[in-house]
Amino acid sequence: MPARPSDLDPTIAARLKRDADGLVPAICQQYDTGEVLMLGYMDDEALHRTLTTGRCTYWSRSRREYWVKGETSGHQQWVKSVALDCDADAILVKVDQVGAACHTGDRTCWDADVLDAVAGERPKQSS
Structure with a gap:
């Protein structure tokens, strides 16, 4: 870091x-829609920049840079x-996203790899 x-x-x-x-x-x-777009990582400086510039700044773990x-x-x-x-221990940033949020070009980072899962049902309430 x-x-x-x-x-x-x-x-x-x-x-x-x-984290460590x-x-x-x-x-x-x-x-405005609640759509979850992506997950990134911030250190104190990235959070400070995000809070003070109106643009999301992240720390790239692979490139080791902001x-x-x-x-x-764009x-x-x-x-x-x-x-x-x-x-x-987590930050929620609500944004107005312009274009794709994912580096693959998808709108969100969760568009492409949906896993099969049993859908749970909440128990019916007794009256």
């Missing part, structure tokens, strides 16, 4: 539960809201 200090609000930074590499999973969701979604592809993510989950 980069050694540069982050300008992330210290009260937010103190709450985050990071200093990363927190960031779920990206279309703000990347702003859509910077090269498939941008415009931030609408950002929230931590109850344990502060």
Whole structure:
């Protein structure tokens, strides 16, 4: 991970539960439809950039660098809201997605590989 200090609000930074590499999973969701678009990873600096620029910034684990979604592809993510989950070990970023969210060109990263699963049914309530 980069050694540069982050300008992330210290009260937010103190709450985050990071993995061994200093990363927190960031779920990206279309703000108006609820469609889950992708999963990325943020460290403190990526979260700070996301909160202060209105564009999603992630840490690329493979390239070992920051990347702003859509910077090269044009498939941008415009931030609408950002929230931590109850344990502060995951981030939910609601965005207005322009174009494909997945690097394969699909709208979401979950379009192509749907697994067979038994669908559960909630028990009927007795009256």
